[in-house]
Amino acid sequence: MTTTVTVPGVESPVPTGLLVGGEWRAASAGGTFDVLDPADGSVLAQVADGTTDDVTAAVDAAAAALPGFAATAPRKRSEMLRKAFEILVERGEEFARLMSAENGKALPDARAELTYAAEFFRWFAEEAVRIDGDYRVAPAGGTRTVVTHQPVGVCLLVTPWNFPAAMLTRKLGPAIAAGCTSVVKPAEDTPLTALLLAQVLAEAGVPDGVVNVVPTMNAEDVVATAMADPRTRKVSFTGSTEVGKILLKQAADQVLVSSMELGGNAPFIVCEDADLDAAVDGAMLAKMRNGGEACTAANRFYVQAGVAAEFAEKLAARMGAMTVGRGTDEGVTLGPLVNEETVAKVDRIVRSTVESGAHAVTGGTRPEGAGFFYPPTVLVDVPADAAAMTEETFGPVAPIATFDTDEQMLALANSTPFGLVAYVYTRDLARGLRLAEALESGMVGINRGVVSDPAAPFGGVKQSGLGREGGHEGIGEYLTTKYVSFPL
Numbered sequence: 001m002t003t004t005v006t007v008p009g010v011e012s013p014v015p016t017g018l019l020v021g022g023e024w025r026a027a028s029a030g031g032t033f034d035v036l037d038p039a040d041g042s043v044l045a046q047v048a049d050g051t052t053d054d055v056t057a058a059v060d061a062a063a064a065a066l067p068g069f070a071a072t073a074p075r076k077r078s079e080m081l082r083k084a085f086e087i088l089v090e091r092g093e094e095f096a097r098l099m100s101a102e103n104g105k106a107l108p109d110a111r112a113e114l115t116y117a118a119e120f121f122r123w124f125a126e127e128a129v130r131i132d133g134d135y136r137v138a139p140a141g142g143t144r145t146v147v148t149h150q151p152v153g154v155c156l157l158v159t160p161w162n163f164p165a166a167m168l169t170r171k172l173g174p175a176i177a178a179g180c181t182s183v184v185k186p187a188e189d190t191p192l193t194a195l196l197l198a199q200v201l202a203e204a205g206v207p208d209g210v211v212n213v214v215p216t217m218n219a220e221d222v223v224a225t226a227m228a229d230p231r232t233r234k235v236s237f238t239g240s241t242e243v244g245k246i247l248l249k250q251a252a253d254q255v256l257v258s259s260m261e262l263g264g265n266a267p268f269i270v271c272e273d274a275d276l277d278a279a280v281d282g283a284m285l286a287k288m289r290n291g292g293e294a295c296t297a298a299n300r301f302y303v304q305a306g307v308a309a310e311f312a313e314k315l316a317a318r319m320g321a322m323t324v325g326r327g328t329d330e331g332v333t334l335g336p337l338v339n340e341e342t343v344a345k346v347d348r349i350v351r352s353t354v355e356s357g358a359h360a361v362t363g364g365t366r367p368e369g370a371g372f373f374y375p376p377t378v379l380v381d382v383p384a385d386a387a388a389m390t391e392e393t394f395g396p397v398a399p400i401a402t403f404d405t406d407e408q409m410l411a412l413a414n415s416t417p418f419g420l421v422a423y424v425y426t427r428d429l430a431r432g433l434r435l436a437e438a439l440e441s442g443m444v445g446i447n448r449g450v451v452s453d454p455a456a457p458f459g460g461v462k463q464s465g466l467g468r469e470g471g472h473e474g475i476g477e478y479l480t481t482k483y484v485s486f487p488l
Contacts, residue, residue, distance in 0.1 A: 005046075008328070009101065010094050015195040015196060016045055016046065016047045017195075018058075021065075022061075022209060026048050028051050028054050029051050033047060035047055035102055035188075035191060038339065039104060039325075039372075047215050049216055050218075050222060051222070056226075058183040059229045062155075062209060062210070063154055063181070064209055065209030065210050066153060070180075074128045077177055078126070078129050078177070087203060088114065088118035088200060092111065095114045096114050097110070098193055099164055099165060101192075101327075102192050103161060104336040104338055104372065107328060107329075107330065107332070109327075112289075113165055114165060116166050118169070119454040123470070124475060127177050128176075128475075131178070131475065131479065133146070133147050133148045133149060134147040135147075142487060143487050144485070144487075146485075150179075150479065152234045155171075155232075156183050156185070156236070158219075159184065159186050160238050161189035161338050162295075163294070164194060168186070172184070174469075175478050177478075181210045181212075182211055182212065189338050190338070195213055227256060228253065232256065234256055234477075234478065235256050235259070236258075236259040236467075237259070241417075257480075258467070259469065260466045262418075262463060263295060263392050263463070263464060264295040264296060264392060264421060265390075265391075265418040266297060266299050266420060267423070268302070268423045269409060269424045270302070270307065271304050271425060271426040271428070272304040272307050273427045274447075275427060276307060276311055278447060280311065282423065282445075282447065285449030286423050286445070286449040291334055292394060292396040293337060293395065295464075297394070299389075300399060301401065303403070304402065312400050313361075316378040319378055319396070320363070324376075326371075334376060337372045343374050346395030350364055352387040353382060353386040358382040358388070358399065359379065359381060360378065360379055361378040362377065363375035374397075377397045384412060384415075414438075414439065419441040419461040420441060421451055423444070423445045423451075424439075424445070426446075432446040442458075442468075455470065457472075
């Protein structure tokens with residue numbers, strides 16, 4: 001197989017092989033798989049299909065590189081990440097067009113993701129030199145306690161297709177800053193971004209073997225092989241709760257340090273005293289960023305009865321005015337969904353919800369023709385137990401239900417096994433803070449439609465995951481604590 005492909009709009013050749021120990025190579029069995037263009041279903045590229053032997057070779061490379069990289073001065077690791085940040089910013093349009101081509105997202109979303117993704121490298125470049133420790137006198141006297149933090153070791157990083165750059169930099173940034181080495185298994189729908197990103201890290205001076213990338217269509221066996229290897233010490237996964245539970249069971253066998261960023265079912269709450277125009281602006285961000293294909297996407301809208309009709313009308317007008325088309329085309333604000341499975345799921349959820357009594361104000365019907373498109377859809381009169389309220393839709397669908405009291409709304413909002421993020425719109429700050437404390441979620445946006453920030457700890461409660469990514473907490477997920485005691 002060739003080891004690069006040319007993608008329209010992307011100046012540099014994009015790697016299509018495995019990256020193992022600094023070497024681009026074909027899969028050991030010689031297999032490849034197709035990466036499809038979501039706009040028309042055509043083949044965009046053929047990528048090496050890694051095997052269990054390939055992932056073992058990647059763990060070999062990561063384990064061999066670990067002692068030297070762990071001993072690297074923090075400032076040197078910091079400078080690698082800073083250089084990678086600068087390269088990403090310089091080549092931002094190139095990455096945006098690549099993400100749009102393989103993921104389908106509209107260019108404005110892809111450009112925003114690249115900016116967000118690059119910022120993780122800058123943030124963790126700064127965190128690399130601030131890994132702290134402690135020295136203190138033992139309470140009983142006579143001894144001293146020294147606490148240090150060391151890299152956890154070889155990390156397996158499993159990333160999703162919806163944010164192919166940001167979900168990887170959010171993991172690689174702290175891993176590199178901490179002195180860990182990694183094996184990356186990118187999503188089969190969007191491996192090209194991960195492969196090009198790995199090339200950037202090499203250009204930034206990251207040593208061979210520190211970052212290894214193994215795309216594969218056999219994720220189940222490849223990931224299980226890496227997790228069963230005793231040299232692997234951590235797994236970080238972003239994806240569905242269903243898969244996360246499987247990985248946690250596998251992690252138990254090796255007692256792996258585990259970070260899990262899993263599914264969401266975010267409530268978007270509009271109180272009667274809210275600024276409705278601001279709430280609609282926030283809803284467009286919370287719902288339509290990345291076409292709704294985000295774990296943080298507003299999935300359930302609870303609007304106080306007195307303003308529900310006006311809010312629905314305003315939101316439907318905004319969503320209905322979006323321009324749907326190929327994500328790489330300028331002027332498009334909503335591209336196709338990533339694959340047939342995703343668009344079929346969205347279509348099923350909408351049909352089921354309408355059958356349960358809801359009706360569509362705008363959208364609601366999958367268009368005919370090629371590509372994985374679904375129109376912006378607003379549903380009203382949605383029953384609390386409808387599919388759109390209980391399942392994570394992962395598409396451009398806004399189901400609206402009403403509430404009368406805060407107590408009623410909180411019961412509805414918290415009636416889910418998930419707890420990643422919630423959004424609240426109200427002019428009453430005290431009310432907003434009361435609701436934020438009562439909502440069972442790891443993050444809450446008050447009068448904000450986006451909560452993600454590289455400088456803040458991202459993560460959920462309940463079945464939305466374990467651990468935090470970003471913020472000061474993010475690097476701690478890649479460090480282990482060592483205590484040394486000695487007499488004086």
